[in-house]
Amino acid sequence: MQFSTSFIPDIHFGAGSFSGLADAAAGFGGIKTAAVVIDGFLASTGVATALADALASKGIDVRVYSEFSGEPKLAHLQAATAVASGCDLVIGVGGGSALDIAKVAACCAASGEDPMVYALAANPLPKSPLKKIMVPTTAGTGSETSATNIFAGPEGKKLWIWGAETKADLVVLDPELTISLPAHLTAWCGMDAFIHAFEACTNRNAHKGAKLYAHEAMRLVAGSLETAVKAPGNLDARGKVLLGSCYAGIAIDNCGTAVAHNISHALAGLAPVHHGLATALGFEATLPWLVEADTADLQAAAKALGLADAAALPGFVSDLMDRCGFVRALPKAFDGFTAADLAAEMRAPENQPMRRSTVREISDADIDTFAEKIMSLPKSA
Amino acid sequence: MQFSTSFIPDIHFGAGSFSGLADAAAGFGGIKTAAVVIDGFLASTGVATALADALASKGIDVRVYSEFSGEPKLAHLQAATAVASGCDLVIGVGGGSALDIAKVAACCAASGEDPMVYALAANPLPKSPLKKIMVPTTAGTGSETSATNIFAGPEGKKLWIWGAETKADLVVLDPELTISLPAHLTAWCGMDAFIHAFEACTNRNAHKGAKLYAHEAMRLVAGSLETAVKAPGNLDARGKVLLGSCYAGIAIDNCGTAVAHNISHALAGLAPVHHGLATALGFEATLPWLVEADTADLQAAAKALGLADAAALPGFVSDLMDRCGFVRALPKAFDGFTAADLAAEMRAPENQPMRRSTVREISDADIDTFAEKIMSLPKSA
Structure with a gap:
């Protein structure tokens, strides 16, 4: 019997664990600006406000990207990458789409490359992507612990970006966000x-x-x-x-x-x-x-x-x-x-x-x- | 119910998995020199030779530290740190002592500090330690997946250095090494x-x-x-x-x-x-x-x-x-x-x-x- 398992991020589990996210972000050290990729309907709720306030209290500036819906498209990855450029941390909050966009943006913002550079494993991902915290609000895709990210390419064809470099550093599982x-x-x-x-x-x-x-x-x-x-x-x-x-x-x-x-x-x-x-x-x-x-x-x-x-x-x-x-x-x-x-x-x-x-x-x-x-x-x- | 779990490294399991270590080391990218902290009795066996040859074939220079026995002492940590200074990767091969020494050396070599600086959590560990691969050859301590490292201080008192920064990036579990x-x-x-x-x-x-x-x-x-x-x-x-x-x-x-x-x-x-x-x-x-x-x-x-x-x-x-x-x-x-x-x-x-x-x-x-x-x-x- 032989097998390999890929690393598993830190996991914070439980009702209320979302409120500890800013502490965890500060704990990485050296985080000045965070990009938050968050589902549109959540962006306008108390969830986004509470997160921004908590991060601000730790001296972390916040930039928000939420102009996406449905399955991720290349344009979403590009826009999220632009928002994440110059940030130290990317936080994904939402369903699988939000998380996939956030994970890819953390890599592309670090390298300055377009997402298409990495599509279908055409080139190796950057070894030092931005830090990533993933907060799933649907319980299904498991994107928070996977290295696979799906999106629709320029002609609408389903493409993927795969690699451990896209995986989260921290996963926050707060059931209150799924209610x-x-x-x-x-x-x-x-x-x-x-x-x-x-x-x-x-x-x-x-x-x-x-x-x-x-x-x-x-x-x-x-x-x-x-x-x-x-x-x-x-x-x-x-x-x-x-x-x-x-x-x-x-x-x-x-x-x-x-x-x-x-x-x-x-x-x-x-x-x-x-x-x-x-x-x-x-x-x-x-x-x-x-x-x-x-x-x-x-x-x-x-x-x-x-x-x-x-x-x-x-x-x-x-x-x-x-x-x-x-x-x-x-x-x-x-x-x-x-x-x-x-x-x-x-x-x-x-x-x-x-x-x-x-x-x-x-x-x-x-x-x-x-x-x-x-x-x-x-x-x- | 609330809990947190700390990250779990990549794990390569199975008889013969040790032979894939050099490939994995090269996979980190940018590794030029590796410090190998290895139990003395293993250092003189085919295990050490095979590892050094495999790393050399990937263009990775090897420095070996094996002058320790029994429970780790401060002097061992210091000597291992000196060997690891300027390296990009530390590989620990042996029982819990070898692994603990290797894990601490990977941190101290990165920061240039003495191990005592981090004893009993006196100061935060460096955020970017050297890469670490841990290869346990006894099945017991679990040091390969823990953040705790035990050693005897200058007066012989048991001290510890604790922190996620000391944890492995990759664990290789090869039962052939335990025979x-x-x-x-x-x-x-x-x-x-x-x-x-x-x-x-x-x-x-x-x-x-x-x-x-x-x-x-x-x-x-x-x-x-x-x-x-x-x-x-x-x-x-x-x-x-x-x-x-x-x-x-x-x-x-x-x-x-x-x-x-x-x-x-x-x-x-x-x-x-x-x-x-x-x-x-x-x-x-x-x-x-x-x-x-x-x-x-x-x-x-x-x-x-x-x-x-x-x-x-x-x-x-x-x-x-x-x-x-x-x-x-x-x-x-x-x-x-x-x-x-x-x-x-x-x-x-x-x-x-x-x-x-x-x-x-x-x-x-x-x-x-x-x-x-x-x-x-x-x-x-």
Whole structure:
């Protein structure tokens, strides 16, 4: 047995931990100016004001960038880099997009290069990026503990910047910041986290070092997601899902994903769809097929969840999705597309790594079957 | 629930992983000269030669420091700092002493200050120490993942230098390097690791973030230590104990230790004794008393080990020590000391943090009872 795990940042966990962020920032030493990359709707709330005040009290000037929405685009990375230039620290507050933008800006501001210089690993990232503090306010992407950053390039094509240099120095996990997330998004993001953990610990790259985090992540999310969805103010449940999402981020940072993410990326190639919803639909559609592989890792995942064996996983997952109020439907925008369209996207070169990493070989016929299953779902508003 | 966990370095695990060290060193970028702090008996073996050759092949010059033995002394830290001055990287290879010396030298070489400047947190450590790679060759101290470094000051008094700045950037865990450790040292070091994990997840500072590592560490060590002792060449068992020791290091890095370490430090204050042996004797002598506290953390620790409840822990631990060939005896040098001498050391100011962190309050009468129990052990050669 051999494996490598990538470094894990300092983690401050718990309700109220956000209020300690300025102290932590000052603790880095030599921080004069911080760039805050924050979701637009949060920028106008007390969250942003409290952060700016706390940083000011430590003698740290603040510049804010919040002019982005949806998935990150190159223009967002460039604008955030411009704001971060000359800063000593970048703080990302928000969903995965805010964090990805903040992480890339901390590298590009340090080197003075355009983000495209680093896209698809074209050039090595700077060895000394700005310090980074990441504060996820959705519990799902795990971007706070991963080295992967996704954005749409100049022609709209999905690109990535990957490297340990983009990883956070400190992660602040404060469940109070997640309370305002609507129920359906809590469910979608939470299932995304669960699937990150599941795929990381059962795919071909799975190893003992990452399973520690993946199994704990699955237990945390599966044990608390229903409560977080139905009782939004339950900080204990919110905290457990948030911590689980963070651990799931560690798991995919080391071992990546599999077939459910092949499908969700393929769906996103056709029309706009929430990543968590798309991933959950892809997961549920393929899990009965996947567990037939009956590997030791699948058995271990089942055992980690308290199940008798891997064959019980599909029922467990569908029940969890039921309890979390999942509506199995695609957005209206998918009305004009066919199973053949989805199958073509699933076969596209950029989605092959997730096909190859899946522990069971995915034949072309399997792809057609999965695409048929997904595209036969109702198209809701 | 609130907690903080300190960053965890990159970890390369597995038989043969040592051979990838030079690649990893080159990967840091800009490394021209590396100081290697290595145990004397290893310095003259193929291990040191292979490392120097591999580093040279990457264009990295090597300076070696190995003139130390036993517990680190100030003079060792100073000499290692002199060797590391002007280097870009410090590599520690050996037991806890080699690693502690290497970690401190990487800080002092960066700042140009004497180690005493940082002793007992008198001054903040430099924010940009040299890069550090730690390679433990005993599985016990967990120094490779901790921020604590112990040494004897100018008057022989035990001092410490503590701080995240002393932590490794990369930990290489290669079980092949542990094979030559004699059986009794394998047992002593392994039990030290087990107790690190146990105390960290059951003391007053225990928290959810560290329990993840502590429970896994206990499972790994308890499950494989007997085999590692009895079949020294079993790389699977060696690897599991080594990984467990590393995870136990993470656990104490976050939550510290308790009564068993109060006793082992007190014993070391009287006469030379192996830290692992002293800690195991202190642990076995106090565990039946400790588990009477019957806390949720003690129950969780028992459950992690597959036991019905905390009351089963003392029997489990004594059986593990039996199977690992533990002789319950102190070195001959303890012949001249009494229970009162040990009790006085247990009450010494520097040992109070480990008394206070213990989940059950330790009365003065308890100390006398424990000291009596320990000092009535046979004094073997």
